[in-house]
């Protein structure tokens with residue numbers, strides 16, 4: 578697929594995906610959602626892509642939400658279908674098996690906050706703003722906000738944001754655990770890339786299974802989650818990467834992981 582609303586550039590194993598509608602604050606219209614769905618599939622299936630850095634074009638917005646012009650025309654059935662399409666796209670990024678880092682460069686509102694939450698790590702610029710303002714429009718979050726936000730920041734903080742529609746700044750987002758780091762705007766992409774490349778230097782099978790255990794474990798009982806973790810631990814013991822990682826430590830040299 579040729580993208581009209583995304584920039585998609587692979588450099589040294591990292592797919593740099595930029596949502597590119599700065600005149601509309603990178604709002605997610607149906608075309609952006611379809612192109613992101615294609616991009617997520619590409620990330621999941623292309624062996625040359627090892628990780629993803631997702632950001633928004635321009636200085637002002639990561640993504641200012643679902644495109645309100647699209648929402649204005651929807652009825653109950655296409656509303657539901659739109660929510661399911663957006664949710665599936667986000668879930669594909671979340672379960673693509675490779676680390677996805679959101680570099681949040683400005684407004685992350687509604688679907689933008691939901692997109693960021695489907696990424697494995699969120700790094701924000703000092704100018705970023707977050708919120709789930711849907712109730713102000715007479716709708717509720719539809720791209721996973723009611724489910725992922727409480728899992729990330731707890732029920733109380735999530736309900737506060739979802740029910741008030743209030744916007745919070747990057748420092749507050751950091752305080753409640755919505756983002757893991759806040760950096761100066763000019764350093765955002767470099768810092769996010771540095772963090773991502775740091776992860777890519779780890780054992781890729783270990784990273785993949787750790788993401789899976791956290792993702793799936795949150796839906797399990799503690800005992801089920803612990804069993805999943807033990808199974809992953811055992812599986813990794815059968816890999817060359819584990820032997821390489823442990824041997825490299827004992828030989829006091831950097832490990833060279835090969836993903837086997």
Ligand code: COA
Nearest residue numbers: 600601602604641642643644645646684686687688710711
């Ligand atoms: N959907 C569609 N268009 C959007 C949009 C959205 N979610 N958010 C911003 N835009 C458009 C504006 O309509 C405007 O387009 P125009 O220049 O053709 O009129 C352009 O992006 C710039 O936005 P503007 O509102 O002029 O910028 P601002 O700096 O005054 O305000 C925001 C920025 C983010 C506070 C404001 O745009 C806003 O509240 N956006 C909607 C946020 C929202 O409710 N998101 C959840 C949707 S479910």
